[in-house]
Amino acid sequence: xxxxxxxxxxxxxxxxxxxxxxxxxxxxxxxxxxxxxxxxxxxxxxxxxxxxxxxxxxxxxxxxxxxxxxxxxxxxxxxxxxxxxxxxxxxxxxxxxxxxxxxxxxxxxxxxxxxxxxxxxxxxxxxxxxxxxxxxxxxxxxxxxxxxxxxxxxxxxxxxxxxxxxxxxxxxxxxxxxxxxxxxxxxxxxxxxxxxxxxxxxxxxxxxxxxxxxxxxxxxxxxxxxxxxxxxxxxxxxxxxxxxxxxxxxxxxxxxxxxxxxxxxxxxxxxxxxxxxxxxxxxxxxxxxxxxxxxxxxxxxxxxxxxx
Numbered sequence: 001x002x003x004x005x006x007x008x009x010x011x012x013x014x015x016x017x018x019x020x021x022x023x024x025x026x027x028x029x030x031x032x033x034x035x036x037x038x039x040x041x042x043x044x045x046x047x048x049x050x051x052x053x054x055x056x057x058x059x060x061x062x063x064x065x066x067x068x069x070x071x072x073x074x075x076x077x078x079x080x081x082x083x084x085x086x087x088x089x090x091x092x093x094x095x096x097x098x099x100x101x102x103x104x105x106x107x108x109x110x111x112x113x114x115x116x117x118x119x120x121x122x123x124x125x126x127x128x129x130x131x132x133x134x135x136x137x138x139x140x141x142x143x144x145x146x147x148x149x150x151x152x153x154x155x156x157x158x159x160x161x162x163x164x165x166x167x168x169x170x171x172x173x174x175x176x177x178x179x180x181x182x183x184x185x186x187x188x189x190x191x192x193x194x195x196x197x198x199x200x201x202x203x204x205x206x207x208x209x210x211x212x213x214x215x216x217x218x219x220x221x222x223x224x225x226x227x228x229x230x231x232x233x234x235x236x237x238x239x240x241x242x243x244x245x246x247x248x249x250x251x252x253x254x255x256x257x258x259x260x261x262x263x264x265x266x267x268x269x270x271x272x273x274x275x276x277x278x279x280x281x282x283x284x285x286x287x288x289x290x291x292x293x294x295x296x297x298x299x300x301x302x303x304x305x306x307x308x
Contacts, residue, residue: 003075005039006068008032009047013065017054091286092122096133096145098274100226104246106162106274106298106306107146113297114290121286130200137277143287144278144294148244149202155280161298162274162306165266166242169233169259176240177260184269188215191239193232196220203272207242210269227255234258244272245308274306 011021012032022029040047047061057065101107111123126136130147137145138155150158168182176182176190192211197204197220208218219239221229226247233241248261264270276294278287298305 001039001042003072005035006072008035009039009061009068010065010072012036012048012055013057013061016056092124093144093286093290094124094126094142096136096142096147097125097127098130098133098146098148099127100148100244100247101146101274102127103250104162104244104274104306105308109301109306110146110161110276110294110297113293117293118289121290130203134277137279140279143282143284144276144290147275147277148272149200150273150275151202156277157280158275158277159295159298160273160305161276161294162246162308163304164245164272164308165264166270166272167245167248168240168262168264168270169230169243169248169256170240170262171233171237172258172260174238174240174260176262179262181265182262182270183265184210184214184216184267187211187240190216191219191236192216193219193221193229193236193239193241195224199224207269210267214269216269226251230255230259242270249308 008021008025008027011024012018015021015024018029018032022032025032036048043064045060045064046058047064048055049058095111097107114121114123126133126142126145128136130149133142133145133147134149134151134153134156136142146161147158150160152158168176170176176186179186194204194207194211211218221241222232223229226243229241229243233239242264243261276298278291301307
């Protein structure tokens, strides 16, 4: 039994006439008659009564017609689903999301664009620190990942989603607290707290090298949660901390009691970037579609991508 035979059966049932059914299906009348006869032999049933005025369904044909229509409708749904899968419109996408990027405009903007254009795709987020997410990407445990690092690796393709100046958190009464904007040069001789090298080596090097050159005195934070870091600044007397802008924006005012948040110039050492990465060898339609949508969404924001 072939799918086309079922289509011919429905066409003949609908028209009650071999000539009209053949015209509808774009085949000859003799070919249609042969296929209907073949279907009847395969089923062991007479489906149509031939009359001088055309055809009409037998009792068996009437019973089978509803089932055949359901089969053809399900087949069309199957074809549509297959086209969606082949075109990256369906399926599961595993997306890495670093701990300090969940609230960023870049992550939210890209994922909103993906949700609009790929409503049939299931998104599963994997949260971890950026270096661990890069390793999961290499190992195939996630399909794409956001990351607060931009290390160039031959097997990975990356691009900047968001590039934003840091916000400098200082104790109230600190010598820098009255500056309208803080530059790297302003940090000469100042104790500057950074997330440690062990947490994100690439980010630490990107921040520490420019700040070291201007004479900043660098220290690692004791704990890596933002509330703990802010408490260290509050209790540390003269230490300051260049914070991620999109995290600071979400803090409750009470969390910043006794502290002042200052804009910075965003020069090297006072800047945080959010990147998006995928494996170059991954040519799956879903990843390709996600990448296209993400690129388009970021490009629409202008140079530097999303901003806070």
